[in-house]
Amino acid sequence: DSGVTQTPKHLITATGQRVTLRCSPRSGDLSVYWYQQSLDQGLQFLIQYYNGEERAKGNILERFSAQQFPDLHSELNLSSLELGDSALYFCASSERGQGGSYGYTFGSGTRLTVV
Amino acid sequence: QQPVQSPQAVILREGEDAVINCSSSKALYSVHWYRQKHGEAPVFLMILLKGGEQKGHEKISASFNEKKQQSSLYLTASQLSYSGTYFCGTETNSGYALNFGKGTSLLVTP
Numbered sequence: 001d002s003g004v005t006q007t008p009k010h011l012i013t014a015t016g017q018r019v020t021l022r023c024s025p026r027s028g029d030l031s032v033y034w035y036q037q038s039l040d041q042g043l044q045f046l047i048q049y050y051n052g053e054e055r056a057k058g059n060i061l062e063r064f065s066a067q068q069f070p071d072l073h074s075e076l077n078l079s080s081l082e083l084g085d086s087a088l089y090f091c092a093s094s095e096r097g098q099g100g101s102y103g104y105t106f107g108s109g110t111r112l113t114v115v
Numbered sequence: 116q117q118p119v120q121s122p123q124a125v126i127l128r129e130g131e132d133a134v135i136n137c138s139s140s141k142a143l144y145s146v147h148w149y150r151q152k153h154g155e156a157p158v159f160l161m162i163l164l165k166g167g168e169q170k171g172h173e174k175i176s177a178s179f180n181e182k183k184q185q186s187s188l189y190l191t192a193s194q195l196s197y198s199g200t201y202f203c204g205t206e207t208n209s210g211y212a213l214n215f216g217k218g219t220s221l222l223v224t225p
Contacts, residue, residue: 002156033212042117043157043202043215056211090156101145101206103159104213 003027006091006107014115018079021110025072025093031055032074033104034066037088049074081114088112116141118205120216127193127223135188135219137203146179146186147204147213150197157202160188193223 003026013019025032034046036059045058049068060066063081068074078085088111092104118139125133137146145164149157163179163186174191190197200220204213 035215042217043204045212045214048212058212058214101147101162101164103147103162104149104157104204105159106156108156 002105002107004091004093004105004107006110008110009108010111012113012115013081015081015083017081018077019081019112021076021078021089023074023076023091023107025074026105029093029095029105030072031094032068032072033092034074034076035090035092037090043090046076078112083114086112086114116214118203118214118216120203120219122219124220125222127221129195129223129225130192133190133193133221135201137186137205137216139184139205141184141207143181143184143205144208145206147206148177148188149202149204150199151202152199195223195225197221198223
């Protein structure tokens with residue numbers, strides 16, 4: 001157990017639907033990151049939160065949104081799903097804040113299959 | 116912004132050495148290295164901050180040439196457990212998210 005908890009582990013849904021992925025960071029970590037992993041693109045950065053505030057956005061589609069709650073858990077919402085959204089979605093956390101650089105701890109991921 | 120990794124894939128026999136390279140077109144604050152085994156999450160290996168410091172533990176080490184914006188991961192006397200996909204992640208500003216390369220697949224055979 002890495003300390004980062006992601007639920008659910010697997011999700012199968014139809015095109016056009018909406019799903020929510022959940023992430024609880026490692027205890028004490030204030031930063032949460034979401035990444036999408038597909039076979040041909042590697043790990044694509046989606047969005048970063050630090051202590052409840054959005055810090056940076058990557059290649060996140062307008063159909064996707066996220067938030068970090070006061071207890072620091074985060075949710076990634078994916079709507080109007082398309083076949084191409086099928087991928088492994090990872091959440092990671094770190095101590096990273098205003099300065100310094102720390103390694104990420106990844107959750108076990110949510111495998112999303114859109115049919 | 117995605118760093119470029121080379122080679123894409125490596126096959127080694129146990130005990131052989133390998134080098135994986137990572138280069139960026141942007142000035143970097145730090146470089147991270149991660150290993151991902153099939154069906155698992157990436158696991159943090161090490162971090163290198165600008166200053167060219169070489170870090171590592173046991174038989175895995177890395178270097179960072181900040182003038183060239185390049186980092187290399189060195190795996191010496193490889194073991195079967197080293198098999199997996201290695202990713203470098205680059206940070207252009209302190210406190211911001213990593214951009215990962217597409218990965219280098221490493222297979223160590225008996």
